[in-house]
Amino acid sequence: MSDHGTDLPTRRWRATNRWPRRTLALTSIMAAMTLLVTLVSPVAPARAIDYPSWQDLQNAKANTASAAAQVTAIENLIAGLQVQVQETQAAAEKSANELEVAQQEFDDATRRAEDIQTQADASKATADAATKQAGQLAAQLYRTGGTDLSVNLFLEGQGDGADADLLLAKLGNMSKLVERSSDVYESAQSATNNAQSLGDQAKVAQSERETLRVAAEAALAAAQAAAETAANALAESEAKSVELEQQLQFMRDAQATTTAGYEAGVAERARLEAIRVAAEAAARAAAAAAARANSGGSGGSVSMTGWAVPASGRITAGYGPRSTICSDGGQCSGSFHYATDLGTGCGSPIYAAHAGVVTWAGVLGTYGNFVKISHGDNVSTGYAHIQNGGYNVRSGQSVSAGQIIAYSGDTGAANGCHLHFEVWIGGNRINPVPFMADRGASLG
Numbered sequence: 001m002s003d004h005g006t007d008l009p010t011r012r013w014r015a016t017n018r019w020p021r022r023t024l025a026l027t028s029i030m031a032a033m034t035l036l037v038t039l040v041s042p043v044a045p046a047r048a049i050d051y052p053s054w055q056d057l058q059n060a061k062a063n064t065a066s067a068a069a070q071v072t073a074i075e076n077l078i079a080g081l082q083v084q085v086q087e088t089q090a091a092a093e094k095s096a097n098e099l100e101v102a103q104q105e106f107d108d109a110t111r112r113a114e115d116i117q118t119q120a121d122a123s124k125a126t127a128d129a130a131t132k133q134a135g136q137l138a139a140q141l142y143r144t145g146g147t148d149l150s151v152n153l154f155l156e157g158q159g160d161g162a163d164a165d166l167l168l169a170k171l172g173n174m175s176k177l178v179e180r181s182s183d184v185y186e187s188a189q190s191a192t193n194n195a196q197s198l199g200d201q202a203k204v205a206q207s208e209r210e211t212l213r214v215a216a217e218a219a220l221a222a223a224q225a226a227a228e229t230a231a232n233a234l235a236e237s238e239a240k241s242v243e244l245e246q247q248l249q250f251m252r253d254a255q256a257t258t259t260a261g262y263e264a265g266v267a268e269r270a271r272l273e274a275i276r277v278a279a280e281a282a283a284r285a286a287a288a289a290a291a292r293a294n295s296g297g298s299g300g301s302v303s304m305t306g307w308a309v310p311a312s313g314r315i316t317a318g319y320g321p322r323s324t325i326c327s328d329g330g331q332c333s334g335s336f337h338y339a340t341d342l343g344t345g346c347g348s349p350i351y352a353a354h355a356g357v358v359t360w361a362g363v364l365g366t367y368g369n370f371v372k373i374s375h376g377d378n379v380s381t382g383y384a385h386i387q388n389g390g391y392n393v394r395s396g397q398s399v400s401a402g403q404i405i406a407y408s409g410d411t412g413a414a415n416g417c418h419l420h421f422e423v424w425i426g427g428n429r430i431n432p433v434p435f436m437a438d439r440g441a442s443l444g
Contacts, residue, residue: 051077051240051243051244052070052073052074052247056070057070057247057250057251060251067251070251071248071251071252074244074247074248074251075248077240077244078241078244078245078248081237081240081241081244082237084233084237085230085233085234085237088226088229088230088233088234089230089233089234091226091229091230092223092226092227092229092230092362093363094226095219095222095223095225095226095227096223096226096227096362096363096364096365097331097365098219098222098223099216099219099220099222099223099364099365100364100365100366100367101219101365102212102215102216102218102219102220103216103219103220103429104334105212105215105216106209106212106213106215106216106427106428107336107338107428107429108334108336109205109208109209109212110209110428111336112205113205113206113208113209116201116205117205117206120199120201123194124199127192127194131192213427216427217427223364224359224360224395227360227362227395228395231362231395298312299311299312299313299344299348299349299351300349300351300402300404301402301441302401302402302441303439303440303441304440305439305440305441306354306355306401306439307353307354307401307436307439307440307441308351308352308353308354308401308402308441309351309353309436309441309442309443310342310350310351310352310353310381310383310419310421310443311342311344311348311349311350311351311408311419311421312342312344312348313342313343313344313345313348313418313419313444314342314343314444315340315341315342315343315433315443315444316341316342316343316418317337317339317340317341318337318340318341318431318433319337319338319339319340319430319431319432319433320336320337321335321336321337322335322336322337323335325366325413325414325415326413327366327368327412327413327414331365331366331412331413332366332413333366333413338422338429339382339384339420339421339422339429339432340421340431340432340433340443340444341418341419341420341421342418342419342421342443342444343416343418344408344417344418344419345408345417346387346408346409346410346417347387347390347407347408347409347417348407348408348417348419349404349406349407349408350371350383350386350404350405350406350407350408350419351401351402351403351404351405352373352381352399352400352401352402352403352405353373353375353381353401353421353423353436353441354373354375354379354381354401355375355398355399355400355401356373356374356375356376356380356381356398356399357373357374357396357397357398357399358371358372358373358393358394358395358396358397358398358399358405359372359373359374359380359395360372360382360395361391361393361394361395361397362395363411364384364412365412366412366413367382367384367385367411367412367420368384368385368386368409368410368411368412368413368414369384369385369386369387369388369390369391369406369409369411369412370382370383370384370386370412371383371386371391371393371405371406373399373405378424378425378426379423379424379425380423380424381421381422381423381424382420382421382422382423382424382429383405383406383419383420383421383422384412384414384419384420384421384422385408385409385410385411385412385414385417385418385419385420386406386407386408386409386411387406387407387408387409387410387411387417388409388411390406390407390408390409391405391406392404392405392406392407393405393406421443423435423436
């Protein structure tokens, strides 16, 4: 999608979004603390600039030397604005990358803690069963002969010779029973020790997870603040750049003798541009409707529960382990895929899975162009690899279920155009397939 032909606020906002297993416990906690320290560095505030007025330009134009100096001054102001924007966007991109790393660390720690806890619970169940079996064998031994089994069996065999075989058989069976009881007891003790060890590991993993959760939340706050700062800087820069470019053209235009006449021409060009923007918007809406119709109506279809299928296309990659994928910029995804990929094709519409508020609309590491929506009740959804210029929403905007929020692309670490769709419960990313199926909006 091209930004040409869109209205100025939209172009400003879109431009804002074009920024370019570790061991347990100690290593991860130290990394998390280092990240927390890094995140406290603020983004540099916008510098105050003294801009020329139109009257200044008209006065300067009467003098050749002054006019030349004014042209140079304006060119320097434009260059300064571009540097300022580059600096704030670089800071925003750095914070976004730190957010992705922190989120990955947190999710990996959560999954590891859950795995260890599952093993601990299973081991405890095994230990409880083994202990119960050992108790039953002990009771059987007690009922069979009390505390001195050998004596009792010997006394039972003081009859005739016919009892000798029976005595030997009982002694053999009792020996096997005692041996089995010993084995069961040792097994129960081993299972108990294993359960205790795993339980201790689970506690360590949970502590590590909590540390990383705090780091992830701090990273999110820092990234959002940096993104907002960059957006404001770019909006201010673009607003001023437009005027500065017009002023520069005025100074270079030998026929434009007054600013009033020049501004009248600018206004007329703006009016014609607005007409063209409206026509392009209508064409985009028609194209999106056609794409939705051709997909059979699945993408964007809203279920009785108020949830919508986020895009049309079959599932091309599921939630779980996979090989890493690297972007052209050298950033690589993790070895666990916390999402479901839908093969949408390039430029296909992406829909909000549920009503909510956009909390992120911008570049985010290996996600490329990314949108995240909060739906309340600690539930959020994420949409990655959006094409450049393909945002249809901005941060802070409210959206409805099934609303077109973006257009599919292959930005970030992606092999071909597709939608990388995520679901959060609290701070954790979960498997989107069963979650969406439970809400009548099955994926794929």
